Amino acid sequence: MGRSRLAEKVLAAASELDYRPNLAARHLRVARSSTLGVVFSRLDGQSVSDLLHGLDSEARNRGYSLILADAGGDPARFAVLLGQLEKQQVDGLILYRPPASIEAEVNHLRVVGIPVFAVYQRPPNLDIPLVTYRPTRSIGAAVDRLAELGHRSIGYLGSDSDIGDFRTRLLTEATAEHGMTFSVLRVEEYEVGDFTAVSTALSRFRDETAVTALLTQHHNIPSVLGAVHEVGQRIPEDLSLISFGDGPWLLANRPQISAFSSRAAINIGLATVQRLVEVIDGTTPVDHTYEATEAIWIERDSVGPAPARGLLRGFGRILNR
Amino acid sequence: MGRSRLAEKVLAAASELDYRPNLAARHLRVARSSTLGVVFSRLDGQSVSDLLHGLDSEARNRGYSLILADAGGDPARFAVLLGQLEKQQVDGLILYRPPASIEAEVNHLRVVGIPVFAVYQRPPNLDIPLVTYRPTRSIGAAVDRLAELGHRSIGYLGSDSDIGDFRTRLLTEATAEHGMTFSVLRVEEYEVGDFTAVSTALSRFRDETAVTALLTQHHNIPSVLGAVHEVGQRIPEDLSLISFGDGPWLLANRPQISAFSSRAAINIGLATVQRLVEVIDGTTPVDHTYEATEAIWIERDSVGPAPARGLLRGFGRILNR
DNA sequence: TTGTACGCGTTATCAT
DNA sequence: ATGATAACGCGTACAA
Numbered sequence: 001m002g003r004s005r006l007a008e009k010v011l012a013a014a015s016e017l018d019y020r021p022n023l024a025a026r027h028l029r030v031a032r033s034s035t036l037g038v039v040f041s042r043l044d045g046q047s048v049s050d051l052l053h054g055l056d057s058e059a060r061n062r063g064y065s066l067i068l069a070d071a072g073g074d075p076a077r078f079a080v081l082l083g084q085l086e087k088q089q090v091d092g093l094i095l096y097r098p099p100a101s102i103e104a105e106v107n108h109l110r111v112v113g114i115p116v117f118a119v120y121q122r123p124p125n126l127d128i129p130l131v132t133y134r135p136t137r138s139i140g141a142a143v144d145r146l147a148e149l150g151h152r153s154i155g156y157l158g159s160d161s162d163i164g165d166f167r168t169r170l171l172t173e174a175t176a177e178h179g180m181t182f183s184v185l186r187v188e189e190y191e192v193g194d195f196t197a198v199s200t201a202l203s204r205f206r207d208e209t210a211v212t213a214l215l216t217q218h219h220n221i222p223s224v225l226g227a228v229h230e231v232g233q234r235i236p237e238d239l240s241l242i243s244f245g246d247g248p249w250l251l252a253n254r255p256q257i258s259a260f261s262s263r264a265a266i267n268i269g270l271a272t273v274q275r276l277v278e279v280i281d282g283t284t285p286v287d288h289t290y291e292a293t294e295a296i297w298i299e300r301d302s303v304g305p306a307p308a309r310g311l312l313r314g315f316g317r318i319l320n321r
Numbered sequence: 322m323g324r325s326r327l328a329e330k331v332l333a334a335a336s337e338l339d340y341r342p343n344l345a346a347r348h349l350r351v352a353r354s355s356t357l358g359v360v361f362s363r364l365d366g367q368s369v370s371d372l373l374h375g376l377d378s379e380a381r382n383r384g385y386s387l388i389l390a391d392a393g394g395d396p397a398r399f400a401v402l403l404g405q406l407e408k409q410q411v412d413g414l415i416l417y418r419p420p421a422s423i424e425a426e427v428n429h430l431r432v433v434g435i436p437v438f439a440v441y442q443r444p445p446n447l448d449i450p451l452v453t454y455r456p457t458r459s460i461g462a463a464v465d466r467l468a469e470l471g472h473r474s475i476g477y478l479g480s481d482s483d484i485g486d487f488r489t490r491l492l493t494e495a496t497a498e499h500g501m502t503f504s505v506l507r508v509e510e511y512e513v514g515d516f517t518a519v520s521t522a523l524s525r526f527r528d529e530t531a532v533t534a535l536l537t538q539h540h541n542i543p544s545v546l547g548a549v550h551e552v553g554q555r556i557p558e559d560l561s562l563i564s565f566g567d568g569p570w571l572l573a574n575r576p577q578i579s580a581f582s583s584r585a586a587i588n589i590g591l592a593t594v595q596r597l598v599e600v601i602d603g604t605t606p607v608d609h610t611y612e613a614t615e616a617i618w619i620e621r622d623s624v625g626p627a628p629a630r631g632l633l634r635g636f637g638r639i640l641n642r
Numbered sequence: 643t644t645g646t647a648c649g650c651g652t653t654a655t656c657a658t
Numbered sequence: 659a660t661g662a663t664a665a666c667g668c669g670t671a672c673a674a
Contacts, residue, residue, distance in 0.1 A: 023410050024354060025651035027345035028666050038389075043374050045568070049364035056391045060402075065409060066389045068359075070377045081381075088386060089344050195572075222573035229575060247366070249570045251516075252543035254550060346667035349650050 027089075036064050036276065037085035041097040042073040042189075044219040046247035047265055048096070051119065054269020055094065062277050064091070073189055075099035082106075086114060092276045093117070100125050100160070115279045115286070119272050121165045129279075131272040131290045133264040135244075136170060138297035142242060142260070143174035145299060146213050150306035151240065153181040155211035157201060157220060159189050167244065171215070183211060187220070195226035202227050211239075212306040218245030221257060236304030246298065255301030267293040348410075357385050357597065358406035362418040363394040363510075365540040368566050368586055369417070372440065375590020376415065383598050385412070394510055396420035403427075407435060413597045414438065421446050421481065436600045436607070440593050442486050450600075452593040452611045454585040456565075457491060459618035463563060463581070464495035466620060467534050471627035472561065474502035476532035478522060478541060480510050488565065492536070504532060508541070516547035523548050532560075533627040539566030542578060557625030567619065576622030588614040 027033050036059055040048065052066075059066050067090060071078035078098065082105040085093060093109065093116045100123035109116050115129075122130040146154060156171055168184055175182040190197030198220065216224060221243050228235060235241050235255055243250055243259040250257035271292035278284040348354050357380055361369065373387075380387050388411060392399035399419065403426040406414060414430065414437045421444035430437050436450075443451040467475060477492055489505055496503040511518030519541065537545060542564050549556060556562050556576055564571055564580040571578040592613035599605040 020408065022349070022651050023408065024345055024348035024352075025666090026653080028343070028349050028650090028668090029652045029654085031345075031666075033345065035388075043370040045370050046366045049366050049369055052389065053364050053391050053393055056389055057393065060390070060405065065405075067356075068373065068377055068387045068389045069381070070374050072374055072378065084381065084386075087341065087344065222569035225573035226569075229573075248543035248547075249366075249573075252546035252550075252570075253574065343667050346650090347669080349652090349666090350668045350670085352650075 032091055032280075033089045034064050035067055035088070035090045036092045036094060036273065037067045037069060037088070037090035038094040039069045039071065039078060039081050039085065039096065039098070041071050041075070041078055041099060043070050046249070047218050047245045050247075050263075050265030051096065051269045054266035055273055056269075058270040058273040062273065064273070064277065075101045078102055079105050082109065086112065090114065091280050094119060094272055094276065095128075097121050098123060098126060102126070115276060117272055117276050119268055127288075129275070129286055129288060129290065131268055131275060131292055132166065133268060133293050133295045134291040135167070135260055135295040138260050138295045139167075139170045140174050141297045142215075142258075142299075143171070143178065143180070145297075145303065146240065146306075147178040147180060149240070149304065151180065151213045152306065153183070153211050154213040154215065155183045155185055157185045157187055157198070157214060157216040157224065159187050167215075190223070195223050195230060198223035199227040199230060213240035213242070213303070215242045215244065218243045218247060218250075218259070221250070225253070235302050238307055240304055240306075241302040250300070253302075257302040258300045259298050261296040261298055264293050264295050353412050354410045355385050356388055356409070356411045357413050357415060357594065358388045358390060358409070358411035359415040360390045360392065360399060360402050360406065360417065360419070362392050362396070362399055362420060364391050366568075368539050368568075371568075371584075371586030372417065372590045375587035376594055377590075379591040379594040383594065385594070385598065394512075396422045399423055400426050403430065407433065411435065412601050415440060415593055415597065416449075418442055419444065419447060423447070436597060438593055438597050440589055444481075445486075448609075450596070450607055450609060450611065452589055452596060452613055453487065454589060454614050454616045455612040456488070456581055456616040459581050459616045460488070460491045461495050462618045463536075463579075463620075464492070464499060464501070466618075466624065467561065467627075468499040468501065470561070470625065472501065472534045473627065474504070474532050475534040475536065476504045476506055478506045478508055478519070478535060478537040478545065480508050488536075511544070516544050516551060519544035520548040520551060534561035534563070534624070536563045536565065539564045539568060539571075539580070542571070546574070556623050559628055561625055561627075562623040571621070574623075578623040579621045580619050582617040582619055585614050585616050 038055060056066055067085065067088065069081040069085060071081055079102045082093070082102060086109060091114070093114060095116065095118045097120060098118055103125055106116055106126055106128060118126065118128050118130045120132050122128065154175060156168055172182055185201050187201040188197055202224070214224065221241070224241060225235070228239060233239060241257055243257050245265065246259040246261045246263065250259050271290060275284070275290055279286055359376060377387055388406065388409065390402040390406060392402055400423045403414070403423060407430060412435070414435060416437065416439045418441065419439055424446055427437055427447055427449060439447065439449050439451045441453050443449065475496060477489055493503055506522050508522040509518055523545070535545065542562070545562060546556070549560060554560060562578055564578050566586065567580040567582045567584065571580055592611060596605070596611055600607055
């Protein structure tokens with residue numbers, strides 16, 4: 001890239017006077033803020049770190065920066081934050097686990113012309129593009145393996161925003177192929193570190209069907225472990241456990257916890273910013289769903305042969321105290 | 322706050338035309354961006370989530386928003402990010418675990434007049450305000466307890482940025498009172514999930530002094546657990562373990578891991594933004610260190626009686642492979 | 643009290 | 659190719 005003679009002089013003068021372009025003036029002139037808002041329903045540990053890493057690095061590469069907003073688990077606040085970010089004239093929005101209740105705000109954003117993307121999950125009522133990974137094969141592999149180990153009934157534990165997404169759909173299909181029972185267990189949003197909500201939820205399995213293998217999001221794993229320990233059961237002898245999303249804690253635990261790798265998280269961050277920026281620049285039409293990457297199924301010690309009886313002993317105690 | 326008759330009409334008209342103030346124009350005019358940059362040396366799990374939550378909520382309360390930047394573990398990139406954020410005209414900067422190598426950039430920022438705060442830790446060569454918690458009493462309590470349990474030699478495991486801060490100082494003082502040996506063990510920055518760096522570091526204890534209790538930052542805990550498991554040792558029988566910073570994973574682990582509570586993290590986020598904004602507004606002179614809150618020492622099962630011999634068996638094996 | 647005009651720093655356009 | 663000028667929308671200062 002040969003610089004012209006003139007350009008040389010300009011650059012020299014610029015560094016001489018240490019000229020710094022004024023971003024605010026530029027933004028005013030071009031009517032774009034080069035800023036992406038990213039809104040979290042809750043900042044929860046590992047998955048968030050990985051995702052943010054991917055988002056941030058790709059955004060900076062493309063000359064955008066990230067404005068963070070955290071609803072702290074409160075759906076109402078999520079809506080408020082969307083309003084604030086609109087005022088801040090972000091060029092685009094990325095929503096992490098958005099609650100279904102923000103439909104009105106999302107529609108408003110569509111009217112104003114601010115592109116909105118969801119990552120990982122999208123409530124059924126929100127008609128916005130979603131970037132996520134494609135765990136078809138890995139979920140297939142995991143279910144195959146569970147079948148091979150004699151599991152006949154598996155469960156998925158999740159809160160509102162988790163349920164009804166592709167995971168449950170894929171699990172439904174995969175288990176059907178093996179003639180297995182698949183149950184979805186809804187757990188209320190709970191305070192991080194509070195095991196009782198999850199204990200309560202798990203106890204319900206007793207009334208429904210004797211689940212011998214449980215899948216859940218990474219951030220729920222500590223609570224599940226706590227709940228299982230609390231009633232003196234063991235993994236994988238009493239229950240096989242699999243995490244959506246990987247992280248160092250899964251390896252540190254004994255037994256090590258099986259996972260669908262969330263190295264995906266970084267790629268999802270990357271892909272999200274990439275798509276979003278393309279939409280902002282108007283170079284690409286909007287798609288409804290983007291699949292960033294295939295997840296990897298990692299078998300570890302938390303998956304073992306199905307126990308004779310399901311997850312039933314003990315949890316009643318918790319409920320009755 | 323009674324609104325004047327005129328104000329009423331203005332507001333009515335405003336909402337009628339759905340007038341939206343243009344932030345860029347305002348920023349240009351007032352020469353402030355109402356934006357705080359927060360730079361992470363690495364986004365690592367739980368501690369980051371808690372901190373960001375505190376930072377974000379307080380920043381929004383005060384009309385600021387957070388621009389995120391992540392160095393992903395690369396000190397050189399940290400410096401670059403500081404440059405970028407300066408160009409983005411952030412009104413202030415918050416640095417999480419800043420590397421010592423950014424001294425030049427920090428000095429430059431001082432010249433340009435952008436206030437810079439560190440949270441949690443501050444390398445000795447960086448003369449910037451620090452907001453952190455005050456673990457004096459809790460560290461005292463922990464060391465008292467370890468002494469009571471017969472521990473004579475305790476260690477602190479940390480990477481560059483951790484060492485030389487208040488933790489090591491306080492530990493030095495507290496252990497001295499009991500006539501205990503205190504060793505600081507430096508571990509290179511390592512990839513998350515890679516246990517070998519920590520294994521290697523731990524093995525050095527063998528040549529130095531037989532440590533029976535180990536303290537380290539929360540994000541190092543998985544690696545320590547992995548390393549200890551790898552050589553077939555057990556906690557707390559072979560080694561007592563204490564985490565700086567709490568989180569759900571510590572409770573999920575068996576044995577549960579003792580910690581200095583990082584509910585502090587949220588408060589630290591709060592206090593940081595508070596102080597920083599005061600400095601930006603010029604209402605307060607800058608202090609060198611702010612103590613946001615006292616940490617709480619939580620004893621759990623990972624702390625037990627000192628074993629007869631220290632941490633020596635097994636780690637040699639790791640080194641020689 | 644109400645109105646008017648200017649300047650913030652940049653980019654885009656128009657005339658040279 | 660180069661130089662001059664207008665406009666982005668807001669806050670403020672000064673005039674009426």
